[in-house]
Amino acid sequence: METNRFIGLLMIISGATLWGISGPMIQWLFQNSDLTPNNFLTVRLLLAGIITLSLLFLTNKNIFGIWKHPRHWIQLIIFGVLGMLGAQYAFIETIHVSNAVTAVLFQFLGPILITIYVAMQTKKLPTVMQILAVIAALSGTFFLITNGSIENVVLSKKAIILGLLTTLGFTFFTLHPVSLIKEWGTSVIIGWGMLIGGIALIIYNQEFSIVHLSQSLTVNTLSIMLLVIISGTISFILYIGSLKYLSATETSLLSSIEPLVTAIVSILWLNESFGAYQLLGGLFIIAAVTFLSIPNKSKEKNITTKVMP
Template identity: 60%
Template sequence: MKTSRQLGLVMIITGATFWGLSGPMIQWFFQQTNMSSSDFLVIRLLLAGITMLGYLAFVKKQNILAIWKHKSHSIQLVLFSIIGMLGAQYTFIEALQYSNAVTATLFQFLGPVLITIYVSVQGRSFPSRRQFLAVVAAIAGTYFLITNGSIESIVLSKQAILFGILTAVGFAFYTIQPAPLIKKWGTLIIVGWGMLLGGIVLLIFNHSLTPQYFTDTLTMSTFAMLLVIIASGTLSFVLYIGSLKYLTATETGILSSIEPFVAAIVSVIWLKEVFGAYQLLGGLFIIIAVIFLTTPDKKLKRRIAMEQSSEG
């Protein structure tokens, strides 16, 4: 049990680091090309999904179609693919394009607070004092992040705010919803199908991808960066969702706290991003909100135990 928990901790910390790095890399990619977010996601999801499922089918000799024989599991997988995998990635990239990598990551970081609220509602008990303070800190942080201290001069566009909020919801959804499927079928097959189906759904509404389009859009450096983004993002999802086998959704959400730190450091050093003082304060408040949740009291420990029993 102790070894499994340590493996889960390594997986979530590594996955969060890769995701923190991927934000600035994606921001750089869009600064260097005119590729749309939907085009980018079609390529990213299809390539990653095909690679992962191909590895399972031809190297591991697994029956990747077995899950489709179970109607309820198939429905859950489709929901995860469209709402969780595609929804979370699309809203994150849109938030990033309308703001920047750090802001999008901080919005995503509100997910653990939503998860905690969800667990409280599911457990039908009032949040503890620490949880209440975490929610207050998260709300205050979001206010400063959006307004930079002045409601009369909102620094983020309506699109950035909308997609930022949807990013937080998507984060919470893909953390909680696939946990039972992963315990039954394993991480790679759920993430692989999630990416492939998400990419197919997006491709249906996207007809701009042609060989000429790639030639006109990508250079050697941007193509290389695209491959690195796909590899790191896929590994991030696999490690993040895979950690749910060994940790609870609440713990996994909390331990992803290094994402905004990594994104901020890389953005400032590499992309020369500059943030307002109140925006930095807002980011700090959001991080503090999650830190409040890293030292659970007896009430929260009981809820985590309830979550573990319900997932088992």
């Protein structure tokens, strides 16, 4: 049992670390190439979807069964376009107009909206921990946006709007596919979601061209882009795999190191600077997720999903 626990801890810490590193790598890509968010996200979703589904197929998973059920594949397409693509697009654009740390922290506000939504649906008053989580999240968001002074908003209007869309996107991403995941498994739904999202973005992004993409990349930027895609896929597999050895509560708590890793890498590698109140805001948001994770031991069977950053 101790060996299994060690394996689980190693998997979730490694997965969260890779997620945390990938955000700054995406930011570096935009700073050092002419790569557009649309083109990057198109390649990322398509490759990640193909890699995930291929791995599942090679392990004899039934990846095509869902397409025999119209009600399920209609839900899957909605998830791929609005959930997977919507959340990823807002996240990448937030990095593009602000920075990786801001995008990750807005992403971490998702569980707060989910808590509020569930409380409204069940018509039950939130627990003390949930109330503390909401207060911590709102305080953290305030400090993140204003750096402690409402007269000097740190983030641009566009960054705030995209950040809030990131929060909404990840909320929808988590809530919408719950029934599909119960029926077909997390990996199958996420794999198809990424592929469908990539195909939808190609249809929307008429200017996408492999030739133009290759011209906008150097050996270094191409290497980083491939590293982001591969590390993101591996981190997702590690996260899902850790649930075999650890509880959902433990994985949720340990995944909170992601924004810390993102902040450290951004400061050391990208020379990003953050105000003291912004850093405090980040800690408040992480604390909010921690508050939500603590009382969930009685609900370990709930679906826990995680999207690649």
